[in-house]
Amino acid sequence: MTRAKVAVFISGSGTNMAALLYASRAEDCPYEIVLVLSNDPAAKGLALAAAEGIATFALPHKGMARADHDAAMEEQVRAAGAQWIALAGYMRILSPEFVGRWEGRMVNIHPSLLPLYKGLHTHERAITAGDAHGGCTVHLVTAALDDGPILGQTPVAIVPGDTADTLAARVLFAEHQLYARCLARLVTRDTSPDWLTEQVRSRAMALPEADEVASHGMACFGIAKGKKFAYVSVDHHGDGRTALLVKISGVDEQAQLIENDPERFYRPAYFGDGWIAIRLDQGTVDWDDIAAWLQRSWAAVAPRRLAAILEF
Known part of the structure; x- marks a missing residue:
């Protein structure tokens, strides 16, 4: 089986990147992680990726025009032969030009049940609203923030006494399972x-x-x-x-x-x-x-x- 090559963008600890990586080690997984990139050279996920034998690249974005930074990151993605991009806690808004070039081939995971609570502080907003569930969503990336076609969602119950932190911890479990499943379906879609x-x-x-x-x-x-x-x-x-x-x-x-x-x-x-x-x-x-x-x-x-x- 020829596996689809995926590049993962991170900005921090890279737990979702790790979940994608370990899922890719299954014999029947249709994708492989070929490169992990970050806008922060100190991102902890880079060290984890390197320890697992995955190529890494880091480029600070400060002092660079958004489109120029995106282009430099994209150059590395293409050099690695990646056909897909997975955003996993990448805390940068991408330029419309970059998003357009990867339309349909760039995916993100967001910690809410979209279209609810786009942007930040999603768990706190769900609790404040009195929602029965928080959750997570995997979606294709478009120029509009957290607004692309939805590929999958997992609801997570909000229990009495929940705080943003306790809810986030449970949602993270759901993220780690949902993202790998959705990415696997996505990369095989073109031949389905x-x-x-x-x-x-x-x-x-x-x-x-x-x-x-x-x-x-x-x-x-x-x-x-x-x-x-x-x-x-x-x-x-x-x-x-x-x-x-x-x-x-x-x-x-x-x-x-x-x-x-x-x-x-x-x-x-x-x-x-x-x-x-x-x-x-x-x-x-x-x-x-x-x-x-x-x-x-x-x-x-x-x-x-x-x-x-x-x-x-």
């Missing part, structure tokens, strides 16, 4: 047939009068009461691939696509020369490109009354 099919579905069903049926065990998209324009093939006839099947102009285009990029394109069995299969399971997909393929395929079968709806 269910997730890939859902990405195709959301784009196909956005086209005018599109519908979906199951055909030969595949998700099949067509124009309502009309022709089919796309299929999602998952291990079709045991080929071990997940692919989008769309209509093309014919045998010449099919041959040219396969010749130009045989790793991505192939001739789908039993579909003939008017279709091409586009691999979705290679770890990186340009979803704007997939949307364009779907739109073109839809246009190839759409009746005239619908074809004028979209501009191609």
Whole structure:
């Protein structure tokens, strides 16, 4: 199994980093920690990572523009070959440019049940509000603070007499378990047939009068009461691939696509020369490109009354 390479950003003791690291030692864990970085050279988590044989990097942020510091940290991440970033107690607001470059591939853990209590002092705020539960949330990082899509949450009961410190101690147990599970799911998402099919579905069903049926065990998209324009093939006839099947102009285009990029394109069995299969399971997909393929395929079968709806 090829493991996804993860860089972890910390600012302090690194307990969540340690939890991710020790979870990665399991044989079936789909990720590995390749680098631990900090904006504080004295962060205790750096020493722990080094003792465990993990490369470390520290760069104080004082006196540096935010974007420049982010770029210097990112340079180390890329040099380490990391494909994902996990923030684990990293007490820096990241520049929008940096966040944008890692959209969908940077994750954070926050000690509250988001969207409740973004920012600091989360446990104290939950107790003051009289909440029955505190908890933690793992989410994708966006430019807005603690506002990205939620990947998982664990509620933690607030008991009589709790203080911010006692609640924080129990929430930390939950964090250590939740973060590793969510990160493992995230790094395998790009090759998950269910997730890939859902990405195709959301784009196909956005086209005018599109519908979906199951055909030969595949998700099949067509124009309502009309022709089919796309299929999602998952291990079709045991080929071990997940692919989008769309209509093309014919045998010449099919041959040219396969010749130009045989790793991505192939001739789908039993579909003939008017279709091409586009691999979705290679770890990186340009979803704007997939949307364009779907739109073109839809246009190839759409009746005239619908074809004028979209501009191609």
